[in-house]
Amino acid sequence: MKSIAATLRQAAVPRYREIHDALQERIIAGAWPPGYKLPSEPELARSFGCARMTISKALGALAERGLITRRRRAGTVVNSPRPQETVLEIHDIESEVLAGGHAYRYERIKRELRRATAADAAALGVPPGTALLALRGLHRVDGRPHAVEERLVNLQAVPEARNQRFETISPGRWLLSQVPWTEAEHQISALNADRELAQQLGIEPHKACLCIERRTWQGPERITHVRLIYPCDQHRLVARFQPSRLKM
């Protein structure tokens, strides 16, 4: 009898997806308010007429999306409305610009091999004195300044970087092709352009800029730290949260 159910089902959306949506509906509609304790997995399995693992998959997805919290013995509970969570895709500048049909160029401003200063160490997360490559460069779009990049590369993790001049090849692109990153942390902030930055970006001093700061890991090892600084009128980050971006 189970195999009949399975057969009938196969054409449509997966069963765990149906269950996921049904449960979500009850939560969103308020039938199951925050704090409500859901039936246990075996109970749900009975009421939906499926195996416990199928329920588990549906609940797992709801938990991942933050709608419920699951704890052993305590059971599964509906969460209070949660922080707005959103997925931000931070693209490589070059790819993004080229995808938009514009001309892209990278231009080195400064390149320096040095031992990590205290500030470097804090930014990159390595011990002071670690050998690193410090770069400053300008990303141009259709010839106009688009963003200034300040970058630190951990030479202990990426010794090959020592041999790269990075005159017209952006460090980001090169690193991406060399070192697969496994983890990244972003910080987004605003700042007033100082004189040097303003001059390089071709804007007035004190103009507001958007600053994206990124630390990248490969496993436990720090790869690079970068600050990308965009004039306020040239860049904004857009993120859209789709309720089900899981591949369900």
Next chain:
Amino acid sequence: MKSIAATLRQAAVPRYREIHDALQERIIAGAWPPGYKLPSEPELARSFGCARMTISKALGALAERGLITRRRRAGTVVNSPRPQETVLEIHDIESEVLAGGHAYRYERIKRELRRATAADAAALGVPPGTALLALRGLHRVDGRPHAVEERLVNLQAVPEARNQRFETISPGRWLLSQVPWTEAEHQISALNADRELAQQLGIEPHKACLCIERRTWQGPERITHVRLIYPCDQHRLVARFQPSRLKM
């Protein structure tokens, strides 16, 4: 014999997690370069000495993280490095502040019932002339100005808002309790404070500010549009891409 293996395993990290990490290691180390076709699930199950579903769970997580692509018949293939994707949690200001043990207060600056102007219509995404509530308010932390909020509420979608004064109750909190949102879009940008903003935030004019703009939907209906403006030295957004957004 399988149950013995299961018994020995139970204390440590889950088996699928071990497998996930082992496979990731091969990809990261370059042993399996982009384009490499992985062994099939049954083969991997044999080589890891586990059931196929366990392999499936590990591969599923790798696929979700974008390291591999899985297609029927074609098999599983290692991906090229992809854009930096990151998850940003944008918290309710009040909760965030209270969680940090600080005092929070909201203070209304302006409240106006009006028909949507062209600018309103564009911001909120409703036809011009739609009835809406326009609010301006100040979020204070420990008595000091923290952020200015400019908000539009679609009264067609949330008619109850008409009866709210929003003098000390922040519109965000109230809306969250009234209307479950299903979708949201964020834009993040930088701007220079104008005179009014500077005065309200207690900063110098022209200081850079971080601006978070959010549109919220409930299904197809526009609920609200809000601009939160933070002085540059008081707020930064942090996002960390956890390799395991899965509960692994």
Next chain:
DNA sequence: AAGTGGTCTAGACCACAAA
């Protein structure tokens, strides 16, 4: 002590897409 979620298995059927 006991109920709950977390994990795993061995097997099954199917849809899909490449050969």
Next chain:
DNA sequence: TTGTGGTCTAGACCACTTG
């Protein structure tokens, strides 16, 4: 046509945590 991933099952053992 056929190999591959996608899904599902019925049952099992365990760890955790609360009462």
